[in-house]
Amino acid sequence: MKRLTLMTVAAGLLMSTAVSAQTLRIGLNEDPDVLDPHRARTFVGRIVFSSLCNKLVDITPELKFTPELATEWQWSDDGKSLTFKLRPGVKFHDGEPLNAAAVKANIDRARTLPDSLRKSELSSVADVEVVDDMTVKINLSRADATLLSQLSDRAGMIMSPKALAAGDFSQNPVCSGPYKFVERVQNDRIVLEKFADYWNAKDYNFDRVVFQPIPDTTVRLANLRSGNLDLLERLAPSDVPAVKADSNLVFAPVSGIGYQGLTINTQNGERAKSPLGQDKRVRQALEYAIDRDVINEVVGNGIYPPAGQPFPEASPYNNPKFAANKRDVEKAKQLLKEAGVDKVKFELTFGTSTTAQQIAEIIQAMGAEAGFEISLRPTEFAAMQKEAQAGNFDVNVIGWSGRVDPDGNIHPFVTCKGALNDGRYCNAEVDKLLNEARVTSDEAKRKQLYDQAQEILQQDLPIIYTYYQPWPFVHSKKVQGFKPYPDGMIRLKGVKFAS
Amino acid sequence: MTATAVVADEAALPKKRSRALTKFLNNRSAVIGGAIVLFFVLAAVIGPYLASYDPIKPSFTSIRKPPSELFWFGTDELGRDLFSRMLWGARASIMAGVISVVIAIVLGVPFGLIAGYFGGWVDATISRATDAMLAIPFLIFAIALAAFLGPSLSNAMIAIGLSAMPIFVRLTRGQVLTVKAEDYVEGARAIGLPDFWILVRYILPNVLPPILVQGTLTVATAIIAEASLSFLGLGQQPPNPSWGSMLNTAKNFMEQAPWMSIFPGTAIFLIVLGFNLLGDGLRDALDPREQ
């Protein structure tokens, strides 16, 4: 390998125009799951898909939609159908052409494959119509303001129909992205190489991209520093000062679209029948007991901005009115007094990671000062999921990677039948507002609805938001043009090595 | 063959013991090991009364302070005094080591006794089950058990104890087979003493020395195992300290706050070394071949 680079460097010196074989190595936080966008669930999987597959539309760093496989799109007047004009001349990695039939096949697969995990995301789709070879029309059973954002992610990724028919897609994924699949060694690497026939090949500068899962943050950073990696995602916040001080590294954080918070069991089984679950004043007291600035400074090293609502500051739906409260122990005690309790006991469940543990310990200490007796219960993630669903918890520390459309950050978590509403909070008024926001496409009207819902949620507090989930990327100095996106994905357009 | 043989053997015991003691005291590494273990056990017992700070309560004004006169070992990521946490953690770590071995012995020795003494299908069943448990890697067994029981220190002890149990079954069984053939045991059987009585009175005492040696060595392994389970998030749980869990947290701060890992790391190293030296010394002292 070393000899090879030396030779290419030498060759490069001789012919200044020669393009040397360049490999970008990216360190991931964990090993992705199945490489099939319709069946995949992991965040890191989405990162790999960002280079492997194209979607109908993409987003800008400002969270606006931008053409990718579709060059333009048009909503019908009643908001019940969405028509896409496809980009001409696009080829899949196997040479098959992209056309309306391929798009239809993909969206139909996402809706009907028995183990598709995209079903809920596309639940409003009634059918997909091939208008002509390059035009496809999606008909909806109800208006759906979230659809475009769903199609800007896994549900809108288009795979080669021929490869889908082959049956072993997850082993040999074939899409139409800038890089095509070479090999995967589970727990070790996923290798992609440049797709020469990509419609925008000139903007992609690497010959190969290698994704390496390295779960330990210390070891991941060590690999970047020793030159085995060029870019990594999710730096441990404790390493922020060291990275900033290292002149060979570039710290590229971005405020994300996700959040961290505490889900309170308000109506899920027996364990909801506690002062905390039953009395919103107790929950308000807990919120006042927590100092989010301390969490940001002590655990986050300044990259965990306090959150008081599910929408990040960059989102048009963020309302400064609902900014996080400052800590106020007296007020917390006062609220507990009004609620008629002076000691509130509960159990705080969190995933077994150093950061989650630190935050839990801090909340425990802060809560104690206001009259909360908090016991800590670390649980493996896989076990936590089931317990949460079954209502076997008082308070869970949760994190959400965030979705581009505001609906994805709020609807599943607080509506009565929300899939991710573990605390089973249920308020008919909130349901009505959020369901209406779902079908309202006008931004101003939609924001009003969210504001009204938030007004109620701020009082009821089924979820106490703690901080916005940042995406702290780090890359070596030789990587140029890397732009972090709030969705935490890695887009390699325009990224290159310094010459 | 007769009662006299038994008496003669009993008479020999005290002398053997004192000889073993002399040998032990002459073995310098064993004495050093014993001293290290004694030191840490003392620290674990009286340490918490010496701790000048609360080992659990965070102090946000003194985050990750290096060692100083105020904080002898520095402070951790939540501003807690490391020295105090080390003293409290000693208790957790040593208990994790000792209790898990006690669990392993209490469960393992009876099975070994029964298998070795009765033989036949009882022996076959117990031996095959032991082989099976030994065939599954220790740490994987412990991880699965700890995950099943839920992450906590006491569950880690149970998991480590159960995983270490087969060693003691096998060791005891082997010893029993040797002792069983001795004259005095056959004599006891011949005069019709009940099996239970023979097991407890004649066989167990002869089986104990190697168990003691193995137990001491396994305490060392168990302390490391607790640290390893903590590394995977399955050991002692916050905010309570154990050396293993402290080391696990500290690994994220190896550069920013090296003292956070140096002290618990060194403490684990020393006490495990101590138990190993002690175990080796005991083995030499109790080994009849080396007289």
Added chain:
Amino acid sequence: MLRYIARRILVAIPTLIIVSLLVFALQKLLPGDPVLTMAGEERDPQVLAYLREKYRLDDPIPVQYFAWIGSALTGNLGISLRTDIPVMELILSKLPVTLELAIMAMIVALAIGIPAGIISAVKKGTAVDYTANVVALSGLSIPNFWLGILLIMLVSVRWQLLPASGYVPPTEDLWLNIKTMIMPAFVLGTALAASLMRHTRSAMLGVMRSDYIRTARAKGLLSRTVILKHALRNALVPIVTLSTLLFGELLAGAVLTEQIFTIPGFGKLVVDAVFNRDYAVVQGVVLCTAVGFILMNLLADILYVLVNPRLRHAA
């Protein structure tokens, strides 16, 4: 001899059956729901029901067990719930990695353990004995994951001498492969050196007490010749058998080492699978490890009998 081997193999069969039951029971006991883990944020009841059916999670437990063991006997261990990759394929691709790590670690352990054992036996009771003892025990006493991260910090980050983690197949780049494996092999090997040292020492002491060595010494043969030529040669017999046994332990020790150095071998595969509730992988890998372990034991026993003529008759 053949009868002995045949009997040993017969005895291994019930052990394997118990192992398979244990492995199956262990992963059934793990908390959580593999289907919820697989489905992520999708909670469509139809999807969950389909997944449950696809992986036969609704079948009665005995049916699940016999279905698994039945197809395992034909060499089919199912597919990974996380990545769709067949478990057999995963095992075959991870096995060489762990074997390489184990062999290199064995070399480290032998290189430290045997000399230390010989020296401390020859110089029994002297300061040299104690020093060798402490050095060998140190490797066992230092927490592996701490030593691993210390080495990464020092050797890879500060001195930039060796790669920090990962694995490169020897077919791709032999030199880089060796460089990558040095630190993990060292960490794993040092932990085992103490066992080897203990046994070498006691084997050496046993041989040196024997009559013919005493005679040789009495005849005035040079001490070094006696030690190397006669004593060591005889002491090597139990050491070789022990090494075979220790190999099984190495496979187990690799679990943590692979986790630290992100080596895509058996240990990392199974630990990740436990945490991801990828039960097909957990079952398959642990079963294979156990088979390997039992085979190693068998081999050790046979070796032991082969090199010990006295035991050949007893067997």
